[in-house]
Amino acid sequence: MNSFRRNAHYSKKAQMKIQQMAFVLVAIVLFFAMAAIFYLTIYTADLREKAEYLQEKEAIELVRAIAGTPEFSFSSEPCSGCIDLDKALIIAGEDDYEDFWNLDALWIERIYPKPNDRECTQANYPDCGQITIIKNSGELSSDASAFVILARYTEENTGYVKYEIGRIHAKTKS
Amino acid sequence: MKNKKAFEFTFGWLFAMLVGAVILFLAIYATINLVETFRFRHETETAKQIGTLLYPVETNLESAKSAKILVPTETRLQNTCESVGDFGNQEISILESSGIGGKWRSPDSAQVASTFQNKYLFSSEDSDAKKEFYILSKPINFPFKITDIQILWADTEFYCFANAPQEIKKEFTELKLKNVYFNSSKANCPTDSTIVCFTESNCGINVDISRKLVTKNSQQLYFDFSFASDRNSLLYAAIFSPPEIYNCQIQRLMQRAAHLADIYIQKSEFYKTRGCGSEILPGILKDYKNTAIKEIAEETPDIRKLRSVSEDLEDKNEFLSQKCTLF
Numbered sequence: 001m002n003s004f005r006r007n008a009h010y011s012k013k014a015q016m017k018i019q020q021m022a023f024v025l026v027a028i029v030l031f032f033a034m035a036a037i038f039y040l041t042i043y044t045a046d047l048r049e050k051a052e053y054l055q056e057k058e059a060i061e062l063v064r065a066i067a068g069t070p071e072f073s074f075s076s077e078p079c080s081g082c083i084d085l086d087k088a089l090i091i092a093g094e095d096d097y098e099d100f101w102n103l104d105a106l107w108i109e110r111i112y113p114k115p116n117d118r119e120c121t122q123a124n125y126p127d128c129g130q131i132t133i134i135k136n137s138g139e140l141s142s143d144a145s146a147f148v149i150l151a152r153y154t155e156e157n158t159g160y161v162k163y164e165i166g167r168i169h170a171k172t173k174s
Numbered sequence: 175m176k177n178k179k180a181f182e183f184t185f186g187w188l189f190a191m192l193v194g195a196v197i198l199f200l201a202i203y204a205t206i207n208l209v210e211t212f213r214f215r216h217e218t219e220t221a222k223q224i225g226t227l228l229y230p231v232e233t234n235l236e237s238a239k240s241a242k243i244l245v246p247t248e249t250r251l252q253n254t255c256e257s258v259g260d261f262g263n264q265e266i267s268i269l270e271s272s273g274i275g276g277k278w279r280s281p282d283s284a285q286v287a288s289t290f291q292n293k294y295l296f297s298s299e300d301s302d303a304k305k306e307f308y309i310l311s312k313p314i315n316f317p318f319k320i321t322d323i324q325i326l327w328a329d330t331e332f333y334c335f336a337n338a339p340q341e342i343k344k345e346f347t348e349l350k351l352k353n354v355y356f357n358s359s360k361a362n363c364p365t366d367s368t369i370v371c372f373t374e375s376n377c378g379i380n381v382d383i384s385r386k387l388v389t390k391n392s393q394q395l396y397f398d399f400s401f402a403s404d405r406n407s408l409l410y411a412a413i414f415s416p417p418e419i420y421n422c423q424i425q426r427l428m429q430r431a432a433h434l435a436d437i438y439i440q441k442s443e444f445y446k447t448r449g450c451g452s453e454i455l456p457g458i459l460k461d462y463k464n465t466a467i468k469e470i471a472e473e474t475p476d477i478r479k480l481r482s483v484s485e486d487l488e489d490k491n492e493f494l495s496q497k498c499t500l501f
Contacts, residue, residue, distance in 0.1 A: 014184065014185065014186065017186050018185065018186055018189055021186060021189065021190055021193075022189075022193075025190075025193045025194075025197065028197065029197060029200075032201070036204065047215065050219060054219065054222050054223065054226070057223075057226055058222070058225075058226045058229075061226050061229035061230060062229060064229070064230070065229040065230065065232050068232060068233070068234040069232075069292070069321075070318065070319040070320060070321060070434055071434070071437065073319070075318065075319065075499075075501045076496065076497060076498075076499045076500070076501070077496065077497075080234050081234065084441075086441055086444050086445075087437055087441060090437050090440045090441060090444070091437065094433075094436075094437075096260040096261075096433060097433075099291060100260075100261055100291045100292055101291075101292055102289075102290065102291070102292075153445065153448065153450060153497055153498065154448070155448040155449055155450065159448070159449070159450060159497060159498075160497060161497050
């Protein structure tokens with residue numbers, strides 16, 4: 001009977017030790033878990049920033065290079081970085097080019113001379129101020145723009161190539 | 175008898191060891207997963223950056239441009255081409271070597287490729303670079319500019335051009351392109367290089383300039399000389415890419431050419447209303463477009479079939495007064 005009491009007493013002490021250890025281990029696990037969550041929160045925020053930065057960079061590079069692409073380049077006369085306004089108007093009506101540049105929006109603005117702010121159509125061209133090639137879906141995204149030379153053939157004064165100042169705008173897909 | 179020196183293995187010890195092992199296992203598992211996530215993230219970023227880097231390499235009025243991409247660790251660039259849809263897709267994905275886990279992440283693991291419809295990359299399916307990738311950018315004029323293509327190879331890939339024409343040697347030398355050697359005969363080529371023969375036979379790659387044929391892996395690839403000064407664009411593309419990539423990219427180039435022909439047909443109609451059009455050009459452009467569309471469907475597209483209609487197109491376009499030319 002005496003021996004039984006002594007064993008029971010040891011058992012309680014051991015249980016306490018086990019509980020202590022269990023609490024310490026649980027505390028360690030919780031500590032590491034919280035540290036991991038804290039780290040992942042910072043990591044995710046950085047990821048979003050990085051994605052936005054890469055999109056912005058792509059938009060800038062694309063806007064710089066787009067005047068040289070065959071869909072836009074004016075090739076009747078040697079003119080580096082000139083946009084063919086006639087071609088731009090044709091592409092504006094083509095659905096196939098909607099996803100071609102991976103852009104959310106793409107439009108060309110006539111800066112000087114600027115006849116008006118109206119959107120260009122086959123009916124009012126060239127008496128218009130803007131050609132929208134890809135219509136903005138309304139999502140917030142990085143945008144970039146660059147000044148360009150706009151070239152088009154005009155039949156005025158027995159016909160000549162008219163050069164104007166314009167600006168090309170692009171928004172990348174978010 | 176009780177051994178007083180004996181170690182008492184209590185339940186406390188057993189419990190601590192068990193839980194310790196579980197914690198250690200979880201910690202190692204979490205670390206490996208985190209490292210994998212890091213690698214995945216970095217590889218996706220690099221793929222996007224490489225895609226973006228290809229924009230400034232594109233040519234404008236130049237006949238060629240070269241560039242070098244430096245990578246911090248051993249990197250594998252995976253080139254995938256799809257010819258489905260209006261323009262097909264160029265997919266670029268990156269794998270970076272690591273000391274933790276496998277050298278390369280498993281092909282079955284999550285991978286996000288950067289997809290472009292407006293890029294044409296000619297390279298091996300897997301290009302492994304220790305430090306550098308080399309890029310040669312060339313325009314394709316047929317007869318109007320279709321696009322720029324990028325030819326890419328890694329610093330672990332070596333090419334030896336045996337008895338190559340002088341103009342090719344001059345171009346590579348002037349652009350200071352690395353890992354491409356020029357020799358008078360295949361016997362003088364380094365053994366670890368891919369030998370490209372222009373006059374001899376039985377080489378890794380055989381080029382027949384007169385028949386506009388490149389033979390590699392017993393498969394024939396058709397190329398043609400580009401119009402304007404950038405003649406050899408497609409010849410280089412055929413040399414530096416495997417048949418699957420080359421044929422797929424040619425199909426995509428045909429898709430682009432067909433769309434551009436459509437734009438020029440409409441531009442010609444536009445010009446007509448301003449007294450500057452041509453009666454013949456829209457018809458030739460339609461023939462051009464139909465020939466291109468026919469070749470898109472071919473498993474081994476033959477760009478040579480566009481030659482005669484392209485020459486006709488160029489002649490008729492040049493015949494117009496300069497201000498009225500379509501391209």
